Amino acid sequence: MNPYLPILFMLVIATAFALAAMALALFVGRPRPGPERKFAPYECGIEPVGSARDRFPVKFYLVAMLFILFDIEVIFLYPWAVVFRQLGVFGLIEMAIFLGILLVGYIYVWRVGALEWQ
């Protein structure tokens, strides 16, 4: 069997599922929501409070960036987990070094006060 065949299957199924969902909504759901809903920022229901064009602290970005940094780095643990047995002690040390570097980064971030809100 061609190894790419499952991908083709997946493509077909995904397309079919999307089309089916839309078709189903057309038949089962109740269309034509009012115009006030159409122009709201979140069409799915939650009422917005205040203007979306608001200023908010740059600290959010900092936290978000730090989160992404450490979050992404944790992802590297997964492939290691998969080949944990083959890599053995070497892999363990390697990972310890990797996490050590992360730790240095974390300590640095903590020490310079990037984690404090004020």
Place this chain on the structure above:
Amino acid sequence: MDRWVLTVITFLPLGLLAAVLFVPGRRPNVIRWLSIAGSLVPLALSAWLWLDYSGGAHGLQYAVNRPWIPLIGVNYHVGADGLSVPMIFLTTLLTTISLIYSLNIKERVKEFYCLFLLLETGMLGVFVALDYFLFYVFWEVSLVPMYFLIGIWGGPRREYAAIKFFLYTLVGSVAMLLAILAMYFATGARTFDIIAIAGAQPFAGQMALQGLVFWALFLGFAIKVPVWPFHTWLPDAHVEAPTAGSVILAGVLLKMGCYGFLRIVLPTLPEAAQQYAVWVAVLALISIVYGAFVAMAQMDFKKLIAYSSVNHMGYVMLGIAAACSLGPANLSDRATALNGAMLQMFSHGVITGALFLLVGVVYERAHTRDLREFGGLGAVMAKYSVLLWMSCFASLGLPGMSGFVAEFFVFRGAFPAYLLITCLSMIGLVVTAAYLLWTIQRVLLGPVNPKWAGLKDMDWREIVSVVPLIALMILFGVYPAPIFRILNGYATGLASYFVGG
């Protein structure tokens, strides 16, 4: 001791420079006298060299050859022969004289003396180096201090003159560098040794390539000499340079160009030199006649002397061209021409040095160099008048002065080779006599301009600077044997390359 004398002479000024650097700038007199006293040592050593040198056909003496950058075959190879001994003496003499004369420099004394000592090392290095690499390094080292001397202590247009001088010479020297690389790779022996490469004759039989290398070297040296049409930097540099700078520029730096022809071009590329000698002779002729006529037209005393250098260096080039001419000239003719050219190098250094000093003397008093404003100074400044008379006579080639001997030898040697060119260049002699006599008339004779009635005569500093030069002019004019004893060996050796070829 003998072997290392050249190294000592060359690097002593550098050591002196280091000593001067440690003298605080607020004690200018210590700096001045330390430099002058120190510069007497190389002068004494080079005088000893002159007396000790034994001559001979390939009389290379005091040679030292040590590896410097062995990976590419660069050696610290120095030595002296009949060509370089007088030049070394000329350099040390003119440096000491310039340092004495420059006692009147008031601004940035320390830098002035440091640069001058660096300049001396550079010039001496050029004359003792027997390795292309070493030669090139010293060649450029002598360029930088002169650039600063013109640019800092020069006249109103000093920046322009300094940059022009530097760029002109640099264009020439990079052409030379390319030629050196070409010779290095053509020889294939991984050596930069001037004598070894000349011995290997790298381009024997390859006229096209040899011609190319010849013209590259020609450009490098001709700009320095300077040969018409590469002379345009010279008047600017001379007019703007301080007096001592002009003395060294005309007295020594120009000689480096001629030295290059005699040391490198003729022995290494004899075929091309012979082939193109007639062109060199024509350019020399133009330099002689054009230089003389342009000098005549000058109203600026210093510019006049500067153009007279173009004129006088033309004789050297004529002698060189005659020595390697195609044609019937025999060994004795060629050797005569070379002897004349080499004596002219020395003699012009002495004479022009004196003339520039004398221009400086009058400029410092009158603050003008305009010949139309002078007149009758002979009555006001008696000593000055005597010295100027003698220098001008030496310059125009009066028998009994060194200029005459040199020019006579050049003409005698060039006559069989280039009859027409030699005859035409006689015009230069006549015009030279005319403008120098006219200059004397305008400066010394005639009614005293009341503006200058109060000028002081020369003081001891100026007299001490000029008198040794005058003495040499007379000595070699009356009795040139001591210098020919040294020159003749090299001249004959070099001339023999071109006989029967």
Place this chain on the structure above:
Amino acid sequence: MTAPSLQIITWNLWVSAPVCALAASAMVTLIAGAFWPAFARWLTPCLALGGIALTAAFTILAGMLGLPPAGMQVMDSFTVVFDLIILIAAFITVLVSNHYVTRENLERGEYYALMMLSASGAMLMAASDNYVMMFLGLELLSIPLYVLAGFSRGRSESQESALKYLLLGAFASAFFVFGAALVFSATGSTNIVVAGDATERALVGTTPIYVIGLAMILTALAFKVALVPFHMWTPDVYQGAPTSVTAFMAVVAKAAGFGALARVAAAGPEGSWTVLLWGLSAATMIWGNLLAISQNNIKRLLAYSSIAHAGYLLMGILAGGRAGISAVLFYLLAYAAMTFGAFAAVIILAGRGDGAEDIEDYRGIARRSPLLGWTMAIFMFSLAGLPPFAGFFGKLYLFSAAVEAGYPGLTVLAVLTSVMGVFYYLRVTVVMWMQEPEAESGPAAQTSAPLLSRLVLSALAVAVLALGIFSSPVLRWTNSGSAGLERSAEAAIQMTLPEPTNAPAALSGGSR
């Protein structure tokens, strides 16, 4: 696809010890700066100097061990020589930075840590014989530099410089990755030598994909070393970045690029590669020197001059062989000394807030400060290529290597353009030495500097002179480096000879 073989693990940890040591020192510096900000002024530079010295010791030690290639990195004598050049440059940067960082209030531990990380990236680039590892080094070199370029947060020029460098640098990195991918797809190997050799021995032939891939890698590296036409960022970035960072960029980033180029060139890509290098070199020399003539800002002038010097250096890469690469290494050392010297003088002269950066601001400086006058003159003359300074000897070695390799035309061009270069270097000396100082209202150039700065300046001037006059032992040393490069390339080919290369095996670095 089978799982990649795990032979990677068998490498010798010693091979990467120098890079690791420097990176670890950088982290120590970072943490120290964060924990004791009060002592950052003297503690972090001291730690940085110590870390660099430690790394140098590791490098020398690793070099003496005579290690075999470790899969993706090689510790041959080329690496040793090159790493030491980088470390010397980093050491000087720390010394030169001190005055600047103090004056401009940039005293943070990050400054030195970032610089060391960047230097470790430079070392990695030159030590890698694999495109993947080289890319890692390229990024490790570049990312800290983006931050450093914008380190002077208060100045908008600095921010502009950082942004420009980041955007264009990221673009260049993308080129590198794409090029490496194309080379891999054409030859089945990411090992530089093996990939080059595969085409040479016609295992796969010089396919268009291989040529395009190599051209893209060349583009990325040309961007790093600022070759025309990939130089557009240089003047702006150099001008805006903090001056000490500019000096670091001009020397270390450029050296790293040339180290990588030397590795790629040693693999012997033939044909169109030499034509490309010839053209790039010629264009860089001409354009860099031409544009430098019209500059009034000293940092921009030095930026264009650094472009021109990249053109000369490329001649050595083009010439290749033992003489060519040795000349490149020597020239890098000479270039480092004189460029650092020039920038060290500019740091002092520019004064607080980098006010006086126009050449005209330096009128008559030589009279007010003989030290600055003399040293700057030496650096300018050396950059112009006048003997007896290091710049002349470096140029001479490059030129003679190029002539020997059969590029006399390019050499003539190089000589002519270096005459052009003399003009603008001379201008600086004219302004400093021959013009009168004037008491004008504009930003006056400073001449006062702490003792350390003056010592560094003098030491660099002496180094420029000594590298010229006593170039013989240094040349022998760089020669050993270029010989090592040749040997490694031969060894890598030997190792692949017994069996034909195929993609999975090559993934493990082409060695076993």
